[in-house]
Structures are given as C-alpha cells and as structure tokens.
Amino acid sequence: MAVAGADLAVEGGSFLTLLGPSGSGKTTILMMIAGFTEPTAGRLLLDGQDITDLPPEKRAFGMVFQGYALFPHMNVAENIGFPLRVRGLSRAARDERVRATLDLVQLTGFADRLPKQLSGGQQQRVALARALVFEPALLLLDEPLSALDKKLRAELQEELRALHRRVGRTFINVTHDQEEALSLSDEVAILNHGRIIQKGAPGALYEHPRTRFVADFLGKSNFLRGVVREVGGAALGIQCEGLRLRHSAPAARPALGEEVLLSLRPEKIALAQDGDNALEGRVVSVSYLGAGHAVVLETPLGAMRVHQPAWRAAVAPVEGDLIRMAWAADAATIVEDDDAAV
Amino acid sequence: MRRSEAGWHALLLPAFLLLTVFYVTPILQVLSISFLEPEPGFGNYERIGTNLSVQRVIVTTLRICTITTVLALLLGYALSYTITLANERTRRWWLLCVLVPLWISVLVRAFAWVTLLRRQGLINQTLQGAGVITEPLELVWNEFGIIVGMVHYMVPYAVLPMLASMREIEPRLLAAARGMGASRTLVFTHVFLPLSMPGVVAAGVLVFIFSLGFYITPAILGGGKTLMVAEWISLQILDLIRWGLGTMMATLLVVTILVTLVVFSRVVNMRKLFGGGGA
Helix, strand or coil, X not given: CCCCECCCCCCCCCEEEEECCCCCCHHHHHHHHHCCCCXXXXXXXXXXXXXXXXXXXXXXXXXXXXXXXXXXXXXXXXHXXXXXXXXXXXXXXXXXXXXXXXHHCCCCCCCCCCHHHCCHHHHHHHHHXXXXXXXXXXXXXXXXXXXXXXXXXXXXXXXXHHHHHHHCCEEEEEECCHHHHHHHCCEEEEEECCEEXXXXXXXXXXXXXXEHHHHHHCCCCEEEEEEEEECCCCCEEEEECCEEEEECCCCCCCCCCCEEEEEECHHHCEECCCCCEEEEEEEEEEEECCCEEEEEEEECCEEEEEEEECCCCCCCCCCCCEEEEEECCCCCEEEECCHHHC | CHHHHHHHHHHHHHHXXXXXXXXXXXXXXXXXXXXXXXXXCCHHHHHHHHXXXXXXXXXXXXXXXHHHHHHHHXXXXXXXXXXXXXCHHHXXXXXXXXXXXXXXXXXXXXXXXXXXXXXXXXXXXXXXXCCCCCCCCCCCCCHHHHHHHHHHHHHHHHHXXXXXXXXXXXXXXXXXXXXXXXXXXXHHHHHHHHHHHHHXXXXXXXXXXXXXXXCHHHHHHCCCCCXXXXXXXXXXXXXXXXXXXXXXXXXXXXXXXXXXXXXXXXXXXXXXXXXXXXX
C-alpha cells in the first residue's frame, strides 16, 4: 500500500475519519501518524512541532489496533495499567487511574478478567481504555469496530461518539465502513489509491460529492451523463439521451457544450409524482428493506435506482409496472468523473 | 460404529506388538535385573546412598546437564529471537544454518570438536601464535569439552520449540506496547519474554531430558576421565560385568526422565512440544 500525496490537517478535539476501500492507503497514513511507518517524503507536525523522526514510544499517541492487540498474559487492569507502568507511575496512582478509566468505558468490576474471558465488545472497550488511560493528545483507531457484529457495532458507535465528547481529545479513525464514518465523525477524509479525494463534514460530503468515486463510495448514486445545452437563468439545461434535464447547480458553472456527469441519490427520486425532471420507467426489481423499498427501474436514461420510504408510499411498486418518476432541479450534483483513474 | 472402531484398533496391533517385544520387554528385564543381581533385594539401590562412585556420576551428570541446558537455552533464545524478527528470506537462511548440524552425525561433530579443542588444536595454536597464552589450555577431555560438544548438539533442539512459541506472538502486541510508550527494552521484558516463556520451558525440558542420556559426545570429548550416566552404565555392564549396578542406574535414568516429563506436563502443553496433533 502506498500513499501518493496526502495533505491532512486535523483540528484539535475533533473526530476525523479516514474512509476508503482496502488498499487505499488509509491504514498506512494512520501508521505514519503513529510512527510505525516512516514516510519517504513530507513532514508530520503536532502543534507546529516536527515529529516526523520521533519513534512511536516518544510520540505516545493512544492507539486502538485492529483486533485490539490486548496482552493475553495480563488481566484487564494490567492491560490498562501498562502505559502507566512504562511511565513509572506508582502502583497506587496506577490503580486509581485504571479504576477511573474502567468506569469511563463501563467495565467496572472486570479488572481481574483475562482478555480471552471477555466478549468482543468488552475487549474493544479494554483496548479503548488502555489507549485513553495516559491521556494522550491524540487517539488513533484502526478499524476499531470491524470485528464486531452489526448490532454491537451500532451500539459501540454511539458509545465511541459519547466517549469522544466526554474526553474532548482528538480522535483519528480509520474505516472502510461508510455508515460508521458518517455517524461518528466531525470530518471525513475519503481516500483512494493513496490520495485524499475529498475532505469535509459528513453531510457536506454526502450532499456535495466532488467526484464520482466519492458519490459512489459514500452511499449509492445514479450517474447521468449529459451535455450542457442551456446556461443562464436559475437552472442549467442538460441534454441527457433524449431528455432535457433541468439542473440548478449552486456552485459549478459549466460552459455551454461541456459534457458533465450528474450524481443523483436514489432517495431523492420520487415515484408517481411530478417534478422539475420527470420520466417513465419500468420496474425491474423491488427489494423490501423494512424502512423502505429499493427499486431498480429501466428508463430511457438506463437503469436507475430509487429508494422510497415504505410508510405511506404514493405507490407500491410491482415488477413490470410502468411508473412515473421525478426529481427536483436541485437534487443532483455535478461530479468530476474520476472513474478512469480507478 | 463399535465394530468399525474395533477394526481400526486392530490395525494398531502390529505396532503394539513390535513395541512390546522389542521395547517394553527389555526395559522390564532391565528393571528386574536391577533387583535380582548379584542377589535379590534392594542392594543396588542402596548404593545410591552409600557408594561414592555412584554419587559422583549422578552429581556430574546433573551438573553437566544443567549447565548445558542453561547455555543451550541462552544461545537458542538469542537465535530464535533473531530469526523471529528477521524477514522471510533471512529467516529461511537462519533456519537452514540451525538445522544443518542436525543432519551431521554426532560422531563426526564430536571428533571435529576434538580437533579444534585439543592441545595442538586450532584454537590453542591460534592463541599461542597470537601470544595470548604460553601453555596450551585444557579445552577437551574434561567437563568443559563435554559441555561445548553437548551445547553445540542441543542448540537446534532448543531453538525449534522456542521459535514455534515466538512465532505465535502477534507482532501487533509489540507495536501496541511501543505505541503506549514502552522502550524496546520494556517491550522485550514485559511483553515478548513472558509470551515466549512456554517455548523456553518446553525447550528446557527437551534439552535437559536429551542431555541426561548423552553417550557418544561425553565419551569422546570427556576422554574417559569425566563420566556421565550413559557411559558409566556401559562401563559397568560391558567392562566390569556388574549387571545389577548398571541396570539400577539405567532404571534410575528412565524414572528421572519420566518424573521430569510428568512434572513439566503440568506446566506446558506436551503435545505442542513433541509436535502432536491438535491445537
């Protein structure tokens, strides 16, 4: 895994997530921050001080490893007390801090257990406690929730957020799980092929993806290719196959005749309704998801995905039906087509 | 179900018979001779308490075996540690260097050490030539020579179990310890060493038990002056025709080995040590 170019600034006290598919270089960046991997070029600065050449034990950032890396020969208290022990704290001071940290991660009473006697979620909390006990300036999390089942993961996501608010330190998290990234972070940096493609608040990334990769990796998206035929006025006119789409772009101002790629989120398309842009499609497949339906329709613009809430839906889609679909002029986003680079 | 199981057990029968006839029977015979000759009774065993020669050989053997075990463990640990931390390519070369001595006959190795260590040997001549010593050192035909030869033989046996246990240590644990502020030394003493202890204990038992019965190496490098148990037994039976005393010592050796195994099987997983199936 290589990192090609990554300029990254993290605000103190914030929660940053590095999100990317496997092999995107996100773990490499984390290991560089922790000091386990040496960058071939570039510098690492902490509060303006150069720490590029410091070994990991001198940086002393808290870290939660993939698979937790708890010491199997030490019990929970000894595991959590280890960072304090190497700092030469007295036994009494250590016990005091260990107890307080156990309370913080809600593991009171588990001090004497061995790691193998704990469930996955409990091990994860011990790893967190051990990383936080020496009050590091920065906490690094390497796929901290990936080993847990879905329900537990959701629970611990909330806990991790609450913990971040309580301790008020900077967290840097690495994950390939977009849901985790969106729900946990103040800021998300999306990586691909060793480059940071886009960085921003979760909402901004989701609503205004800069490139096709971001739109596709963060949630799902329909992509429509068209040529700008109308500029001026409130909305652009984009010719897409045989259709003229109305698109009101807040920022991007493409030139007349330019080819553009539109990203349109499935949940922003309404079925059996009218809107700025409307067309008909034949239902190819319907998946019931509890909260809603995921519908794929064959349209003149190609296959399109639509998410429709199940509750009080205007129409119950059935395979083979011809349904009218519509979306507002400001629903889509013009994205850069970086597909060739993938 | 029962019948097919009985069928499988029947397949074990030839091996069982072979072991009984050629292995268990002679051992039982040795045991019985030790009680029957020269006259029935515990006479031979009483000598453990009274006979100076018997006591001396036991003490010498235990001392040599203990020193050999300690030295083989120290050297073996350093080797295993280096091999564990090496990259895949280097690791293969190291392993080859450790394993090659295993394929060379004990006899050849013992004589090789004699040519190196004797008064006109390579080491003494080099040291004399360099002017470090004036008189040749007594390096062989004594306990020192025996220990050199035995340690050389035992290092691979010490390395293999320790290497197995070290390779099970997750590298992430070491990284985690460093990330928490532990220096390399602290990582070693607090994480690596305790986690490799099962391998050290296993290697220690293996080397100690092997050393107890050593025959060729002490016979050649000891020059008949320093006697260990195996050579002493052969001397009693073949040269002095004292079957009772020889078999008594043989029985004592077997019992010591069994007791050591039983004691340590409570400490370490024996199946792992001897490469048996199962995790």
